[in-house]
Amino acid sequence: xxxxxxxxxxxxxxxxxxxxxxxxxxxxxxxxxxxxxxxxxxxxxxxxxxxxxxxxxxxxxxxxxxxxxxxxxxxxxxxxxxxxxxxxxxxxxxxxxxxxxxxxxxxxxxxxxxxxxxxxxxxxxxxxxxxxx
Numbered sequence: 698x699x700x701x702x703x704x705x706x707x708x709x710x711x712x713x714x715x716x717x718x719x720x721x722x723x724x725x726x727x728x729x730x731x732x733x734x735x736x737x738x739x740x741x742x743x744x745x746x747x748x749x750x751x752x753x754x755x756x757x758x759x760x761x762x763x764x765x766x767x768x769x770x771x772x773x774x775x776x777x778x779x780x781x782x783x784x785x786x787x788x789x790x791x792x793x794x795x796x797x798x799x800x801x802x803x804x805x806x807x808x809x810x811x812x813x814x815x816x817x818x819x820x821x822x823x824x825x826x827x828x829x830x
Contacts, residue, residue: 707722707723708720708721708722708723709721709723711781713759717740718740718741719738719739719740719756720738720739720740720753721736721737721738721739721781722736722737722738722739723736723783735802735807736781736802736804737755738755738756738757738759738804739753739754739755739756740753740754740756741753741754742754757804758779758804758805759778759779759780759781759804760778760779777801777803779803779804779805780801780802780803780804781801781802781804782800782801783799783800783801783802799811799812800812
């Protein structure tokens with residue numbers, strides 16, 4: 698299935714705080730990020746036949762864990778559980794907007810929280826962001 702017009706999908710590998718490896722499908726829509734942002738999470742099917750091609754099953758919740766896209770997550774006070782922390786660095790790559798979007802997506806509520814004050818920072822590489830306690 699193709700993404701809607703103006704959208705594209707990016708897949709990343711993330712590690713949860715318990716060490717599970719997941720594939721995150723980031724479904725981006727440039728037209729309105731708040732209403733069209735979504736993620737799909739997948740993990741290897743534990744019941745799959747080891748002789749067959751790797752089958753993935755969708756994960757609907759991280760529970761009390763969090764995942765850091767492009768980084769290894771660790772337990773930090775103030776980090777929201779069942780959430781994905783990410784930057785939209787592809788915008789810089791495609792020269793659409795030179796400011797990074799630094800965001801948190803809550804899997805349970807399907808809501809996106811942006812941090813515009815952090816987006817003004819001139820960052821080029823992955824960074825750790827620790828919330829104020």
